[in-house]
Amino acid sequence: MINVLILGSGGREHAFAWKISKSSSCNKLFIAPGNAGTNDVGTNVDIEINDFNSIKKFVLINEVEIVLVGPEEPLVNGIYDFFQNDDELKNIALIGPSKQGAQLEGSKKFAKEFMFRHNIPTAKYKAFTKENLKDSSKFLESLSPPYVLKADGLAAGKGVLIINDIKEAKKELKKMICDGKFGKASSTVVIEEFLEGTELSVFALTDGISYKILPSAKDYKRIGEGDTGLNTGGMGAISPVPFADRFYIEKVEREIIKPTIKGLIKDNIRYSGFIFFGLINVKGQPKVIEYNVRMGDPETEVILPRISSDFLNLLKGINDGTFSERDLEISTEVAATVMLVSGGYPSNYEKDKLILGTDKVDKSIIFHAGTKFDDGLKTNGGRVLALTSLAENLNLALKASYDSAKQISFNKKYYRTDIGFDL
Numbered sequence: 291m292i293n294v295l296i297l298g299s300g301g302r303e304h305a306f307a308w309k310i311s312k313s314s315s316c317n318k319l320f321i322a323p324g325n326a327g328t329n330d331v332g333t334n335v336d337i338e339i340n341d342f343n344s345i346k347k348f349v350l351i352n353e354v355e356i357v358l359v360g361p362e363e364p365l366v367n368g369i370y371d372f373f374q375n376d377d378e379l380k381n382i383a384l385i386g387p388s389k390q391g392a393q394l395e396g397s398k399k400f401a402k403e404f405m406f407r408h409n410i411p412t413a414k415y416k417a418f419t420k421e422n423l424k425d426s427s428k429f430l431e432s433l434s435p436p437y438v439l440k441a442d443g444l445a446a447g448k449g450v451l452i453i454n455d456i457k458e459a460k461k462e463l464k465k466m467i468c469d470g471k472f473g474k475a476s477s478t479v480v481i482e483e484f485l486e487g488t489e490l491s492v493f494a495l496t497d498g499i500s501y502k503i504l505p506s507a508k509d510y511k512r513i514g515e516g517d518t519g520l521n522t523g524g525m526g527a528i529s530p531v532p533f534a535d536r537f538y539i540e541k542v543e544r545e546i547i548k549p550t551i552k553g554l555i556k557d558n559i560r561y562s563g564f565i566f567f568g569l570i571n572v573k574g575q576p577k578v579i580e581y582n583v584r585m586g587d588p589e590t591e592v593i594l595p596r597i598s599s600d601f602l603n604l605l606k607g608i609n610d611g612t613f614s615e616r617d618l619e620i621s622t623e624v625a626a627t628v629m630l631v632s633g634g635y636p637s638n639y640e641k642d643k644l645i646l647g648t649d650k651v652d653k654s655i656i657f658h659a660g661t662k663f664d665d666g667l668k669t670n671g672g673r674v675l676a677l678t679s680l681a682e683n684l685n686l687a688l689k690a691s692y693d694s695a696k697q698i699s700f701n702k703k704y705y706r707t708d709i710g711f712d713l
């Protein structure tokens with residue numbers, strides 16, 4: 291029986307906590323800082339995810355054996371190395387890559403160089419800073435519109451610009467590099483070829499040597515119906531992705547997943563944890579748009595409910611050399627999740643709205659994202675609740691989630707009504 295600590299506070303972390311709490315090997319489950327939902331399946335702990343010293347104290351006092359890191363930030367800040375370099379912590383399994391491995395998400399340039407070094411299909415690119423800015427016009431002119439400009443560093447999901455007009459692209463590039471449009475994150479900018487196709491996400495869990503492929507998923511990033519308007523963290527997701535059949539996933543494995551794991555080994559990059567392959571399907575050819583070094587949110591809310599084997603058991607194998615022998619069973623059921631958000635999100639929105647009706651929902655699993663318990667269940671973020679349903683087909687799963695969405699109310703509740711309809 292083991293004690294587990296999950297870092298994070300969103301729907302992804304509630305889904306992890308929900309799944310791990312069902313494991314027969316789970317003793318105590320802690321979530322820092324968590325939300326109102328995680329506290330129902332475990333115990334919330336008031337620690338900030340980048341406060342490594344407080345995490346250390348907590349882990350030692352509470353005899354935690356597995357630490358699962360939800361978001362990328364602590365990973366990019368080196369939480370794995372912090373554990374490895376500490377005699378008291380180094381035997382604790384921290385699920386996540388080293389600081390260097392986390393650069394696959396923390397630096398677009400690092401990720402691009404990695405992909406080119408290991409022949410992993412991706413868009414052609416060039417990286418620019420103040421030093422070579424004068425060469426950028428020539429490169430932009432060699433591409434056809436639209437132009438994709440990416441801040442190199444973490445920019446809270448906002449650092450990618452897709453611009454049709456070349457003059458505008460040149461102007462924005464200058465703003466990014468010279469005027470700090472995205473702060474330090476855009477002092478280096480990756481310009482890349484625009485790829486046309488359908489996006490999907492594939493996930494793997496690795497101990498650094500072997501890997502297991504998790505179910506595929508597709509998320510819906512824009513706030514508006516028909517995928518219009520501002521980018522959000524994700525307004526809904528489905529799993530599996532209908533066109534990503536066994537043959538397609540085998541292609542992804544052969545051309546992308548295997549070369550990535552081999553590349554990490556070859557480059558001597560310590561990596562145990564999740565790899566999120568953000569892919570685009572260009573006329574049947576999968577290409578990597580981005581790597582993330584964590585699970586997706588809300589993809590986790592449709593992937594974990596489809597895993598029928600003991601997930602904690604699998605995680606245990608990462609630290610004791612038995613990962614490759616452990617089971618990962620995936621149900622044939624289809625999952626859909628619909629995100630209820632606060633009106634105004636992803637721009638300004640209000641919090642502290644009373645949430646009613648969650649007790650009436652019986653067809654869906656409710657994963658809390660931005661919620662808190664304060665004299666009743668209240669909203670505490672832009673994305674509030676993810677309503678996940680499992681069914682024998684996508685239509686039934688979506689119908690169940692939409693029925694549940696109607697049963698829940700809070701002031702200025704908003705959700706997209708077209709999740710999954712394009713498929």
Ligand code: AMP
Nearest residue numbers: 413438450482483484485486568579580
């Ligand atoms: P990223 O943060 O790299 O995932 O980019 C954010 C979003 O921009 C992606 O989910 C895509 O929708 C879009 N995008 C990024 N790179 C490209 C590209 N090379 N071609 C087309 N769309 C892209």
Ligand code: GLY
Nearest residue numbers: 509524586587588
């Ligand atoms: N849903 C996309 C992400 O987690 O980055």
